[in-house]
Amino acid sequence: MSGAYVHGYDARESGRLLDQAGALVDLLHSDTSYPAGCTVLEAGCGVGAQTVTLARNSPGARITAIDIAERSLDEARARLQAAGLTNVRFRQADIFDLPFEAEAFDHVFVCFVLEHLPRPVDALAALKALLKPGGTITVIEGDHGSAYFHPDNAAAREAIACLVELQRRAGGNSMIGRQVYPLLVRAGFDAVRVSPRMVYADASRPGLVDGFTRRTFTAMIEGVRDAAVGAGIVQPERFDAGVRALYRSAEADGVFCYTFFKGVGENNGPPAPARRLPG
Numbered sequence: 001m002s003g004a005y006v007h008g009y010d011a012r013e014s015g016r017l018l019d020q021a022g023a024l025v026d027l028l029h030s031d032t033s034y035p036a037g038c039t040v041l042e043a044g045c046g047v048g049a050q051t052v053t054l055a056r057n058s059p060g061a062r063i064t065a066i067d068i069a070e071r072s073l074d075e076a077r078a079r080l081q082a083a084g085l086t087n088v089r090f091r092q093a094d095i096f097d098l099p100f101e102a103e104a105f106d107h108v109f110v111c112f113v114l115e116h117l118p119r120p121v122d123a124l125a126a127l128k129a130l131l132k133p134g135g136t137i138t139v140i141e142g143d144h145g146s147a148y149f150h151p152d153n154a155a156a157r158e159a160i161a162c163l164v165e166l167q168r169r170a171g172g173n174s175m176i177g178r179q180v181y182p183l184l185v186r187a188g189f190d191a192v193r194v195s196p197r198m199v200y201a202d203a204s205r206p207g208l209v210d211g212f213t214r215r216t217f218t219a220m221i222e223g224v225r226d227a228a229v230g231a232g233i234v235q236p237e238r239f240d241a242g243v244r245a246l247y248r249s250a251e252a253d254g255v256f257c258y259t260f261f262k263g264v265g266e267n268n269g270p271p272a273p274a275r276r277l278p279g
Contacts, residue, residue, distance in 0.1 A: 025053055027199065028111075028260060029050075029054070032054070032057060032138055035058075035060065035061065038058075038061050038107060039061070040058065040061050040062065040105060040109060041107070041108045041109070041130060042054060042088075042108075042109045043095055043109070043110050043127055044066070044095065044110060044111070044112075045090070046067055046112075048065070048075060048077075050112075051079070051088060054088075054109060055080065056083075058087075061087060061107075063089070064088075064091060065088050065091075066091050066095075069092075070092050073090050073092055077090050095113075095117070095123045095127065096123065102130065103129075103133070104130050104132075105130050105132065105135065106131075106132055106135050107136050107137070107138070108136070108138070110139045111140040114141055114173075114176055115172050115174055116167070116171075116172045118171035118172070121187050124183060124189070125187045128267055131267040133267060133268070133269075136264055137184070137267070138262070139180055139184065139262070139263045139264075139265075140262045141176050141180055142258065142259075143174075143177030144160055144164050144175055147258045149249035149256045151245070151248060151249065151254065153246075155239075158239075159221050159228075159238075159239050160242075162221075163220070165233055166227055166233070177260060178261065180261045180262075180263040181194045181263060185265075187265075189267065190268040191268065192263060193263065193264055194261055194263040195263075197259065197260040197261070198259045198260075199257065200257050201213045201250075202255045203252045203253070209250050209254075221242070221243060221246060222243050225239055
């Protein structure tokens with residue numbers, strides 16, 4: 001999708017995405033469903049980690065899921081087939097070169113995609129052109145700047161900053177969650193509303209501790225070690241100390257917090273010029 005995916009496409013990353021999706025189903029998707037007969041575009045489906053939930057929550061909707069990586073699409077197809085879901089068709093496509101007619105869809109769904117794109121407003125505007133009048137877009141993004149934990153640790157914060165920097169160098173923005181509202185407004189959407197979705201994990205929530213603190217967030221940071229060290233951003237010993245500290249927050253007396261942002265906008269008029277917000 002015209003942006004570098006800093007996490008890579010190996011089996012370990014696929015597993016991390018599935019762990020993330022499983023841990024966050026209720027938090028992110030409990031209020032997303034589409035009526036029978038409507039058409040939905042999932043832009044940037046990856047390995048289908050979110051697509052399974054999308055299809056289950058809206059069994060009567062006709063979903064088209066696109067991604068730029070054919071390898072990811074192959075995994076997504078297999079995943080949906082294994083789940084017995086038949087209301088999704090997959091297609092290789094780029095958000096900036098979409099092979100659909102204008103106003104082809106009733107709804108658009110975008111999850112963990114804008115963070116990887118150098119021109120997120122342009123991407124949203126391109127997706128808006130595919131929406132029928134009255135259609136909606138749903139956008140979900142994380143924000144690595146929202147991560148905090150106990151015990152606090154400077155090396156852990158530096159390890160997280162390594163991923164932020166790598167994504168910046170690749171043309172993305174791993175702190176884009178806080179910008180979901182202004183991005184949707186600038187792309188011309190109406191009635192934009194955003195809600196924060198905080199993950200809070202302590203020992204009383206062992207599923208989140210394992211599924212999110214360990215297997216999603218810390219695994220994500222750990223996965224960029226070689227790239228961060230190779231780029232000269234951090235010394236290996238310092239990075240390793242940071243990862244150990246993040247795992248430490250998953251112990252019995254540890255706490256980990258992270259916030260996602262879910263935005264919904266409506267297409268209530270013709271394409272509008274980009275809006276400038278104050279500040």
